[in-house]
Amino acid sequence: MGNTLAQKIIARTSHRNSVSVGEVVICEPDVIETIDLVMPHYIKTLAEHGVHRFRYPERIVVFADHEVPSQSPATAMMKKRLPRQLEELGVRHFYSEGRHGISHQAIIEHGHVLPGMLVTGPDTHITTLGCVGALSPPLNYEAVQAMATGEMWLRVPETIRIELSGVPPPGVMSRDVAQWIIHRLGAQLCDYRVLEYGGPAFAALDMDFRMTLCNVAIDVGAKAALVEPDEVTAAYLRSRTTAVLDMTRSDADAEYALVFRQDLADFEPMVAAPPSPDNVVPVSKVAGVKVDQVYIGSCAGGRLEDLRAAAGVLRGRKVHPRVRMLVIPTSQEIFANAAREGLLEVFVDAGAIVNSPSCGPCYGNLAPLVEGDVCIGTGTTNSPGRMGSTGASIYLSNAITASVAAVAGEICDPRVFFARGEL
Secondary structure, three states: OEOOHHHHHHHHHOOOOOOOOOOEEEEOOOEEEEEOOOHHHHHHHHHHOOOOOOOOHHHEEEEOOOOOOOOOHHHHHHHHHHHHHHHHHOOOEEEOOOOOEOHHHHHHHOOOOOOOOEEEOOOHHHHHHHHHOOEOOOOOOOHHHHHHHOOEEEEOOEEEEEEEEOOOOOOOOHHHHHHHHHHHHHHHHHOOEEEEEEOHHHHHOOHHHHHHHHHHHHHHOOOEEEEOOOHHHHHHHHOOOOOOOOOOOOOOOEOOOEEEEEEHHHOOOEEEOOOOOOOEEEHHHOOOOEOOEEEEOOOOOOOHHHHHHHHHHHOOOOOOOOOEEEEOOOEHHHHHHHHHOOHHHHHHHHOOEEOOOOOHHHHOOOOOEOOOOEEEEOOOOOOOOOOEOOOOEEEEOOHHHHHHHHHHOEOOOOHHHHHOOOO
């Protein structure tokens, strides 16, 4: 019996020829990703236990992402001290304001994550990094130990294979596919399993699409998600790294817990309604809900595919006078490309607010919602209180659906506009 890609990655990083599902192994991650807001706390915790060095400082990559720019003197001071602390510890990869982006996006753009790698870090949506064929399970409190020792433990997970074919219809984006799949499979099937994506559709699915698919896997308890590396992967990475790419894939006779096949042509625009990201329904089920805020951004929905889609809706239109709309590119690279394409001008002309790359509203530290507010957007989660008041309601959708709501002042089925030739 062959091995899945996840098993091969775990075997290599645990210095084993092979591993079996259910085994507990000690691995050495190739990269540890973290951010400027938590790194000072990790350094302090280690120092309190007499640890003043990392085993592999060259494997640690730190980004400014959650709060850019700083929103308090305390945060500003913490960030001011951090570069010297990292330098003393031998951490060379630090991307501060101006070179930054939400870490799960920017670390890919800077070429730190490659196919076949094991990557970990303390943020749940690090599963995004599976877009290039890496295995990226999140850690929580154990992240500080992983930095100190260069090791982490894993129970080898089963893998669910998801085969996609066809082409999505107008109005359907990667977010709809991702949300529908996690809803269809559910937490009972996905818990502590790897979601492995493949199939003929991927020859035409770019890295933005792949990132979104892998990003939302955590919402049903998946340990990680990854897309088999292919020529699309290689083409994306060739301009970002000179490293030799490991294009290893699962064996043809690999054993899966489940193989799930779906034609993209069968999808429709979906919305995750309150109170959880797996409460997924067709957009028609929530049409007519009036909105106060629209948010295009986050590590799940602020990429170029999302900004282009939003601009396509807003071009020549205005944001509804009752609605405030925020557009926050996921990284500096995306921000710059959006500017070159004229997308930012479209947003400003329509009456939207454009902010610098950060987690922003998705983190709850920008444009907080108040009691009774309704927001629809491309953020990562809609748990009560995520974006402010626990009395606010958050709907998650693709960028087209969210932008149509910004213009209409209420949630609408975007396919109506496509049918009339208006989009």
